[in-house]
Amino acid sequence: MTILLRPEDWAAIRLTLELAGTTTVLLLVLTTPLAWWLAHTRSRWRGPVGAVVALPLVLPPTVIGFYLLVTMGPNGPIGHLTQSLGLGRLPFTFAGLVVGSLVYSLPFAVQPLQRAFESIGNRPLEVAATLGASRIDTFFTVALPLALPGFITAAVLSFAHTVGEFGIVLMLGGNIEGVTRVVSVQIYDHVEAMEYARAHWLAGGMVAFAFVVLVALQWLQPRDQRNAAPL
Numbered sequence: 001m002t003i004l005l006r007p008e009d010w011a012a013i014r015l016t017l018e019l020a021g022t023t024t025v026l027l028l029v030l031t032t033p034l035a036w037w038l039a040h041t042r043s044r045w046r047g048p049v050g051a052v053v054a055l056p057l058v059l060p061p062t063v064i065g066f067y068l069l070v071t072m073g074p075n076g077p078i079g080h081l082t083q084s085l086g087l088g089r090l091p092f093t094f095a096g097l098v099v100g101s102l103v104y105s106l107p108f109a110v111q112p113l114q115r116a117f118e119s120i121g122n123r124p125l126e127v128a129a130t131l132g133a134s135r136i137d138t139f140f141t142v143a144l145p146l147a148l149p150g151f152i153t154a155a156v157l158s159f160a161h162t163v164g165e166f167g168i169v170l171m172l173g174g175n176i177e178g179v180t181r182v183v184s185v186q187i188y189d190h191v192e193a194m195e196y197a198r199a200h201w202l203a204g205g206m207v208a209f210a211f212v213v214l215v216a217l218q219w220l221q222p223r224d225q226r227n228a229a230p231l
Helices: 007-040 046-058 061-072 077-084 094-104 106-120 123-130 135-146 148-163 167-173 183-192 196-220 223-228
Strands: none
Touching: 007 046, 007 094, 007 106, 007 148, 007 183, 007 196, 046 061, 046 106, 061 077, 061 094, 061 167, 094 106, 094 148, 094 167, 106 135, 106 148, 123 135, 135 148, 148 196, 167 183, 183 196
16 A cells, blocks of 8 residues: 655655755855865864864764754853844754754765865966966866865765754754654654654655665766776
């Protein structure tokens, strides 16, 4: 028997795609200068900053979600700031989910961009400088086009990683239908209610989505790297 998704399932899918799309666009804009700095700086702060960027890779999502909840809560510094600006509180709102997603998916945007900028090398930048291009012109006309594969990889990884969030969105956003209930939380609700058939529809879609993302990332690699990859 065909089991159709309920309206609340479609609402969770829509919210998840909206969250992932918003997070991806903001990450690409906000992390590009940071990735460029990490790729070219010789500062002693490069290591610590790189470690902070990579923290979401090793910390449990619930830990990140807890500290974000405390920081953005009514007694936290960000909470005080948003309330003084008349923005209200971020926890249990879509805006709060976006902030949490930016932190949680940060390394999935920064690291591909950093590797892309490092792979360019100094030679193209030096040639552009000798031709009279300013640093800004060199960045936009030389570095960005050459780093395009890195931007595509960063966008795909950031989007996919945000789609798969669970711990942070549950800690920071709770389970509010149409506001913070994303697909991963909706699956959890179905399982708790022992609605396994409906959970299968959403979970199966997530598996298919993850498979497509991994195949796409394989094809985004340079041809020589794909040919050299072990079977």
